Amino acid sequence: MCVDGFGDHAKRLMAAQGVSLRDLSARIRFDAGYLSKVLAGKRPVSAAVARAVDDALGAGGGLVALAGSATAEDRDRVAHRGAHRDPAAVAALASVLAAARRADDVLPARVMIPTVTAQVTQLRRFAAEARGAAAEPAAYVAAEGVQFLGWLHAEGGHHPTAARVLAEAEARADALADAHAGGVLAAQAANFRGYLARQQDNPRGMARWFGAAYHTPGATPLQRVGDAVQAAHGWALMGERVEAARLMGHAGELLDSAGEGDQAPGAAYWLSPEFSRLNLGLGHLGLGDHDQAAAHLRAGLAGLPAEWHGSEWAAEYRGFLAQAEAGHA
Numbered sequence: 001m002c003v004d005g006f007g008d009h010a011k012r013l014m015a016a017q018g019v020s021l022r023d024l025s026a027r028i029r030f031d032a033g034y035l036s037k038v039l040a041g042k043r044p045v046s047a048a049v050a051r052a053v054d055d056a057l058g059a060g061g062g063l064v065a066l067a068g069s070a071t072a073e074d075r076d077r078v079a080h081r082g083a084h085r086d087p088a089a090v091a092a093l094a095s096v097l098a099a100a101r102r103a104d105d106v107l108p109a110r111v112m113i114p115t116v117t118a119q120v121t122q123l124r125r126f127a128a129e130a131r132g133a134a135a136e137p138a139a140y141v142a143a144e145g146v147q148f149l150g151w152l153h154a155e156g157g158h159h160p161t162a163a164r165v166l167a168e169a170e171a172r173a174d175a176l177a178d179a180h181a182g183g184v185l186a187a188q189a190a191n192f193r194g195y196l197a198r199q200q201d202n203p204r205g206m207a208r209w210f211g212a213a214y215h216t217p218g219a220t221p222l223q224r225v226g227d228a229v230q231a232a233h234g235w236a237l238m239g240e241r242v243e244a245a246r247l248m249g250h251a252g253e254l255l256d257s258a259g260e261g262d263q264a265p266g267a268a269y270w271l272s273p274e275f276s277r278l279n280l281g282l283g284h285l286g287l288g289d290h291d292q293a294a295a296h297l298r299a300g301l302a303g304l305p306a307e308w309h310g311s312e313w314a315a316e317y318r319g320f321l322a323q324a325e326a327g328h329a
Contacts, residue, residue, distance in 0.1 A: 006050065006067040007039040008115045009107065013057040028052035066099055090130070090137040093123060097145050101269070104148075105308045109156035116152055120145045136177055140185070143172035144267055147189050154196040155312055166193050183218010184265045187227065190216060194230055206234025214247075222264055222271040225254045229276075229283035236286030248283045255280075274303030278317050285320055290327035297321040 014024060021039075025032035030049060037043040050067035057063065100119065104112055123138075123145040130138035150165035169189040176182035190213035197205025210231035214224050232247035255276055264271035278300030284293035297320055301309075308314055 006045050006063055007041050009063055009066055009103070009111060010039055010053055010057065012111050012114075013063075017057065019057065024053065024056060027056045063103075066103055087134050087137055090126075090134050090141055093126060093138075094141045097123070097141060097148065098266075101148055104152065104155075105270075105305075105311050108312055109152045113149075113152050113156060116145075116149050120149045139172065139176055140178070140181055143169060143176060143182075143185050146172055147185060147192065147267070150189070151192045151195075154192055154199060157199065159196060159200060162196050163193065166196070180218050183216055184220060184223070184267050187213045187216035187219035187223050188267050191223070191227055191230075194227070194234075197234070198230075203234040203237035207231050207238065207240075208234075210234060220265050220268075220271075221254050221257070222273075222276065223268055225251045225276045226271065226279045228254070229279045232283040233279075233286040236283070236288075241287060244283065244287055248280075248287070251276075251280065251283070270308075272303070274300060276300075277303070281317070281324065282320060285324050285327075288327070290324045293327075294321060294324035297324060 014020070019027075021032050021036055025035055028049075030052065034043065035049075035053075038045055038049060045067040047064075047067070050064045054063040096119065100112065100116055120142075123142040127138040127142035146165060147169035150162050150169050153159075153162035153165055166189050169192075170186055173182045173185035173189055176185070190209050194206050194209035194213060197203075197209055210227045210233075213219065214227035214231055219227065228247045228251035232244040232251070235241075235247065236244035255273060277296040281293045281296035281300060284290075284296060297317060301314070301317060301321065304314060
């Protein structure tokens with residue numbers, strides 16, 4: 001587990017902005033010596049320090065999330081010799097991963113990748129050593145962590161690495177004993193490979209991987225909505241309008257039938273009917289329905305939490321909105 005993620009992220013943000021430790025100390029009025037120990041992981045991060053550093057570096061809540069992701073008790077539990085048999089240690093690892101995933105909504109991939117790489121290395125090791133009641137939960141957290149790392153590499157433009165890591169994520173998901181949990185993760189890994197194909201301007205790959213995600217047993221309704229319309233986008237870009245329209249129709253039916261019980265899975269926490277409109281916009285854009293595409297993309301972007309608007313992945317949708325508006329004009 002990467003227990004010093006707060007310090008790592010803060011120091012990278014400081015370096016990127018040309019902020020020295022002395023500068024940071026002056027900005028937030030905490031002693032430089034004390035801050036040095038906090039950033040080095042030698043002192044605990046208080047809520048007050050986390051918020052002050054986050055505000056000073058413009059981290060948008062990402063540093064606060066990392067600082068609060070693991071308590072001292074959690075760190076001691078994971079470090080303990082018997083942790084690989086302790087389900088509570090797995091829960092501590094999962095809480096750190098969840099915080100890192102949320103931080104991705106406000107921090108760029110290049111900042112996230114080094115810390116998450118170290119974290120995933122620990123998750124792989126922990127899963128390999130886990131026994132008893134901790135074994136299956138540890139395997140799940142490792143599969144989710146590997147998948148997240150693959151996403152970050154895709155988002156950061158590291159295409160060969162992303163493809164390799166996401167293939168590992170699919171294999172780990174398929175190996176899980178819990179068919180539902182494995183299906184959710186396997187579908188999401190395939191979805192991320194579709195995203196990777198889109199980054200590479202590969203519509204055939206988009207249709208293939210988003211289509212595979214759509215047909216993965218265990219995928220939730222909201223996952224399948226996004227998979228269907230993004231597969232439709234790929235088909236449409238290849239000129240296969242009939243198949244694209246068919247998938248768009250299926251997605252609409254799924255979205256119309258989604259009820260309150262159709263909650264986003266933890267591995268895809270961002271999914272919501274509002275978020276789904278972003279991907280509906282992509283399908284309409286591929287079909288040349290610029291008015292519809294722009295309406296969906298505007299509504300989807302407006303429905304995002306305010307802190308997500310500066311994320312790298314939201315910028316892609318703003319680019320698609322510009323395309324739709326230009327096509328309408």
